[in-house]
Amino acid sequence: MLQHIVLFCIDRFRGERSLAAIDHLLNGKKTAQTLQDSKWYDVSRLFGMVPIDRSRLFDVARALEADGFISQVDEHIYCTTESGKEKLRRFILPPYIDGWKYMNESSLFWKRLSLLIQTIANIIHRTSFEPIHRDEHIQSFVKRWLFQHTHIKTLARSLYEEMYELLSYVEEKDANIFVWRLTSHERIGWTNEQIAYAINEEDVAVLLSFQNVLHFMLEMTEKETEKFPLLYSLRERKRSQLTSSAQKTWELLKEGYSLEQIAQLRGLRKGTIEDHIVEIATYIPTFVSTPFLEENKRKRIIQQARQLKTKKLRAIKELLPDVSYFEIRLALARWEREDA
Template sequence: MADYLLALFSGRPRRIRVIEGTLQGKRTITNLFWAQNYGILPYLGADRHLSRQTYDQWLMVQAQAGNLILADQTAQLTEKGLAAQMTWQANHYQPRFGQWTWIANWQRLADRVLLAVQLVSEFAYHNRRYSPLSLPWHEKLAVRNWFLHHDGQIVSQVKTELAAVLTQLAKVDERLSNLFAYRLIGHESVGWSAMEASRQLGIQASDLFWMERDAWLFFAHSLAQSTGALTELVLPLLATTPLTSSAQQTLTAFLGGHSIEEISHARRLRVGTIREHLLQAVILLPGQLPLARLLPSQVEAKLQQQYQGPVAEWRFTPQSTDPGQEFFYFRLFQVKVMQDG
């Protein structure tokens, strides 16, 4: 996916560690805020196994090629880099379902579903002598327990559920449904290799990662909206909200009328932690929090006078004896200005 990294930069400086952390799925407030500012939240967790060494090496190669300018832990595209970015985007598949990246770790979900489909397929042919996909033991156990809780109807159920999702996916992009279907593993079928998928779909091999990611994110979203055997299989892997469970508890309490201090006391968490939870909610669930309760009008008016111009260029300057609360207001104001456009 290295060449796709150009899509995450622009002609203005961007923090290289934010882009790295976004790809790795790190949900710190700093990462989430700047990822939203850069418009790259849909890439959250896109490459959880990205190593810093690989990433930094790519940055150096791009800088040496004249595509990037590196300075003070930031990088920006040169005119040559912008041209390369536009050329790449015009000739390659562009991700379209990144808004569902929070629903599941798509690669783990894919592993579990692929093993389940393999098991059901071999069961349909009464075959017990086959080599199951090599996955961690806990994933194999989850699939085994799921299978044992179903009767002989499991074959038709899985077939019907897969067909329903693939039909809907084909309406979006038939290549995605074909890629999904022909990568499945079953009785006397090992699925397309990457080379074969590239040839059959008429795409470059470098596009496969993003197409598979989109197909599985679509699949995860579809299962989250339905009921059935496959939904039951992956339910423990599906999130119901973009927030962490702890942040969701804080949000629920806040929407229930409790103050930050009350929530902090009741949950035995630092006030700073509660503030971080609420900032996470403001960023990931825009419009669902009454900002007037979080950002008093008089505070907002003062911030409007103090901070002007592009949000990305603001620098926090504490002016009170409670810098923690002041930074909370500062970040809230930044997010509000960005979301208001």
């Protein structure tokens, strides 16, 4: 599975990004470049989905090259070969995985749900227990939530029915993996590694199966709130897709501050604020880029990107020496959003 994931990323990056970019994507590094790449190259579903060491990533790349699935075009930069593309034709990402959409929510939802199930099971069986999550915020949430639902056995039955229905929609193997992760009054939930060993499966495949179910639950509870009220109530209030720092810049932009004024007010480099503006252009439909990018320049940048069939900044810059890298990134961000 990991080989397929890395090969998929290399294919999408088309020789325009290095292995470091794949490392940042799979580990969910929230830099401006990684956030933009995830959208530009249509790999946002994998954002933060496969946390791996860089050494393991490089080992996988070497194995793919040795097997003839990729070829090196520059230092740590690869393209897929014909046999690599053929290998990818048989690969399908788990259908509900969406790392970018749920990056701020899935972990929190899982911690709340798993601690709640552990707590209910032990209350019903009158056994003492050690909470599986030490985070005081998670524990406080579960305590408050239970305080609002006094009939524990009725609650347990209703929660079971909601989960049973959702799990009945996914592959049996994925459902089993999700259940094995849960802790009850009798057993501690297994880790992904323990499950992988037990079913003779790759750890990354187990991780993605688990995340696939988790994201499916989030999707369905959002679509059918009234059908799954208990699970929906465990969700966090919807957050902005912007990083917290970019959100602060966006608030100041809406108040009429210029790029330079924001940099001075926040004590940040101009380049950092430019990163924020590109991020804002990517994710905020109402954002107007004309104060930072002339319409004539925007059209020329998009024209070159189309002709070159690339989003590689340097290649576009070489043909348009009068535009800045910031203007190129801003034009591409807006283009990506409008084409989405």
